[in-house]
Amino acid sequence: MNISRLVRVTSLACLCAGVALAQNAGDKTGGPTRNDYRLHVVQPADGSTVTGDRIQVIVDTEIPSERDTRQDVNSMPRPDVDVFVDGMFRETMRDEKNVVDVYNVEPGQHTIVLLALNRSREIIDRKEIHVAVVAPPVAQAPRPAERPVRVQPPAPAPPAPAYVPPPAPPAPEPLPRTGTADPLIAAAGLVLVVGGLTLKRFL
Numbered sequence: 001m002n003i004s005r006l007v008r009v010t011s012l013a014c015l016c017a018g019v020a021l022a023q024n025a026g027d028k029t030g031g032p033t034r035n036d037y038r039l040h041v042v043q044p045a046d047g048s049t050v051t052g053d054r055i056q057v058i059v060d061t062e063i064p065s066e067r068d069t070r071q072d073v074n075s076m077p078r079p080d081v082d083v084f085v086d087g088m089f090r091e092t093m094r095d096e097k098n099v100v101d102v103y104n105v106e107p108g109q110h111t112i113v114l115l116a117l118n119r120s121r122e123i124i125d126r127k128e129i130h131v132a133v134v135a136p137p138v139a140q141a142p143r144p145a146e147r148p149v150r151v152q153p154p155a156p157a158p159p160a161p162a163y164v165p166p167p168a169p170p171a172p173e174p175l176p177r178t179g180t181a182d183p184l185i186a187a188a189g190l191v192l193v194v195g196g197l198t199l200k201r202f203l
Helices: 001-028 183-202
Strands: 042-044 049-051 055-062 080-085 089-091 097-100 108-116 123-134
Touching: 055 080, 055 108, 080 097, 089 097
Parallel strands: 049 123
Antiparallel strands: 042 055, 055 097, 080 089, 080 108, 108 123
16 A cells, blocks of 8 residues: 555656656756757857957847748747956846947957857857957057248359459648749849848838
8 A cells, every 4th residue: 555655646747757857858948058059159260360459249149940931939048148358257248138348458469258148148158269359450640731932042152342443542731832923023122122231221
């Protein structure tokens, strides 16, 4: 009697477990699995070079089997994708979001690791990408258009001044002449002299 009862209880437990497992298998809230999804990285390509301090990561998170079906509550959810740069977690892609911008990346070689996880947080795929980051070129101010510079020729040297001899000293003026060349005046003077001497004798 006890053995028969034990068998019945065990059978009932197995039946309940089977029903529960069947329900979990039909419910896709724990999906996707490794067979449902594979990581496809759109950007950046492995071994590529990125200019600047920003790396844009784009992943196709769409499940191939759900691509052409109508989405409802029974549809398999898209995987979450965790983004790591050089071992440091940056952001998670979830649902329709499939783009992550990673800022302030130093120039040099970097490793990007992408982990695809289902709703049970089980890793279903992994990708590793290596990129090189280079600094942007330094912007230079445009140079103004060069115009020809007109240079005035030097002025010709002034001609040497012509030699001008110093002025000659003025000629000495002639001494005044006390006599006169007029004979009448001379004769009158002589008469005056003789008359004076004669008067002096009689006085």
